[in-house]
Amino acid sequence: MVSVMQRYSALSLLRHALNGHRNWQAAWRSPPLRDRYSAIIVGAGGHGLAAAYYLAKEHGITDVAVLEAGWLGGGNVARNTVTVRSNYMRDESIPFYVRSVDLYDGLTRDLNFNLMQSKRTMIDVLQTWGMVRDRRRRRLIMDIYGSTYQDISVDELRRRVPLLTGGGPDSRLPILGAAVHTDASVNRHDAVAWGYARAADALGVEIHQKTPVTQLLRGPDGAISGVETPRGTVRAPIVALAVSGHTTTLTETVGLRLPLRTINLTAFVSEPVKPALDVIVNCPDLGVYLSQSDKGEMVIGGAPDLGQSFRRDIKQGVFEHTVAMLLELFPAFRRLKLLRQWGGHLDMAHDASPIVSKTDIPGLIVSAGWWGGYKAIPAGGAGLAHLIATGRPDPLTAPFGLNRFRHLDYVVETGTTTAR
Amino acid sequence: MLLIDCPFCGKRTESEFAYGGPALAPRPDPAALTDAEWVDWLTVPPNPLGWVEERWWHARGCGAWLTLRRHTVTHEIAEVRHGR
Structure with missing residues (x-):
């Protein structure tokens, strides 16, 4: 069943205001769960919802259920730092992220949902010669694919980021220079989840919250046949997993092992303060990056916990380290109060690049390994939808198949913000 | 923060340690394995909601390499031993 999506506009806002906001239509339906679909997507996060939307929009496949263990937009799509950028290292990665940045820039209009997309520019503060070399090397490859890096001097960096008063000549790690990535942006994570959900629902896709998948099911021929949930068995010839962190938890229910390790990343926000920082500042040598949200909070990301972890809280040690590193460059933040912290x-993957791939089990598709998956939502969702619909990867996600491990042909990526 | 009971130094906080990755089985002879077994050893670590064995280096302490048995959900440490 395809519903008519209520368009959002200034006019509709005015009309509903005159009616006391009593007649807003629900943004998506909550239909009864059927026992059979053409395809199941596990995980109503960014990637799962984007895949559902592009499946319906680009491929006309709408007999799709998106099954979500918790609530829509309550998983890792809400547990990140909303940073969108394309300054990666590899020939395989950069065009993919350039495409994702482009899709994000047009997404508010495409989804008729205000994502509060805000082009910010990211400035990488470089404090070791190794990092300077790394950025020069990245720039050579990025130039080929239309991503941008521009070197600026320390003086220019301090002019653009007046709050950055640390890192002087007598400090532990004096700033050597900076690299400017103008393509970067931030936006609103809830809006990304809700926008994709509403648009996918309007095209006929069903979203089922509070429907955790506990077991994958295989038929007598070995192919995937559906999933088990507390609400009953749901059958489909294609099951796609978009369950960041828990991919192996599900694939191991059918004996499939994958080259993935689960880790926990740290982030926290300050109290809201007046506008003070209009770019995203990334400090790769220190393992911290930050931007200021529209509400005024400083959104601060840190390094991952050491070792594998399925937790979603943050470790005191990682938190203290991140704060100490931040204060080295931004001593004025000593007086800033921190409000909330979260892990995601x-x-x-073994080579730190994503996996969008068919598996050894016919009908089972995985989208995983997303370190920095938020920025990849539009292009990753489009790639996953293409794979579900056609059985073949699209050109941008083709390098990210599981086959690369079989041939030990790694796509070793180091473009993650705080990986050290 | 983890509290790691170093066999030489006693209980020390995680900040004194560097993480050395999953504790792998000794490197096999690739020629004696099938391709699938070799790729598995190289690229596929155990990733359970449960116990893993991992290597930690007491870099800012005695310098010993330790093997920990640690839970990926509770972060409880069941065993610390010197070497592999």
Whole structure:
């Protein structure tokens, strides 16, 4: 069943205001769960919902159920730092992320949902010669694919980021220079989840919250046949997993092992303060990055916990380290009060590049290994939808198949913000 | 923060340690394995909601390499031993 999506506009806002906001239509339906679909997507996070939307929009496949263990937008799509950028290292990665940045820039209009997309520019503060070399090397490859890096001097960096008063010549790690990535942006994570959900629902896709998948099911021929949930068995010839962090938890229910390790990343926000920082500042040598949200909070990301972790809290040690590193460069933040902290767990592939791939089990598709998966939502969702619909990867996700491990042909990526 | 009971130094906080990755089985002879077994050893670590064995280096302490048995959900440490 395809519903008519209520368009959002200034006019509709005015009309509903005159009616006391009593007649807003629900943004998506909550239909009864059927026992059979053409395809099941596990995980109503960014990637799962984007895949559902592009499946319906680009491929006309709408007999799809998106099954979500918790509530829509309550998983890792809400547990990140909303940073969108394409300054990666590899020929395989950069065009993929350039495409994702482009899709994000047009997404508010495409989904008729205000994502509060805000082009910010990211500035990488470089404090070791190794990092300077790394950025020069990245720039050579990025130039080929239309991503941008520009070197600026320390003086220019301090002019653009007046709050950055640390890192002087007498400090532990004096700033050597900076690299400017103008393509970067931030936006609103809830809006990304809700926007994709509403648009996918309007095209006929069903979203089922509070429907955790406990077991994958295989038929007598070995192919995937559906999933088990507390609400009953749901059958489908294609099951796609988009369950950041828990991919192996599900694939191991059918004996499939994957080259993934689950780790937990740290983030926290300050109290809201007046506008003070209009770019995203990334400090790769220190393992911290930050931007200021529209509400005024400083959104601060740190390094991952050491070792594998399925937790979603943050470790005191990682938190203290991140704060100490931040204060080295931004001593004025000594007086800043921190409000909330969160972790997000993700599964990192052996070569730190994503996996969008068919598996050894016919009908079972995985989208995993997203370290920095938020920025990848539009292009990753489009790639996953293409794979579900056609059985073949699209050109941008083709390098990220599981076959690369079989041939030990790694796509070793180091473009993650705080990986050290 | 983890509290790691180093066999030489006693209980020390995680900040004194560097993480050395999953504790792998000794490197097999690739020629004696099938391709699938070799790729598995190289690229596929255990990733359970449960106990893992991992290597930690007491870099800012005695310098010993330790093997920990640690839970990926509770972060409880059941065993610390010197070497592999």
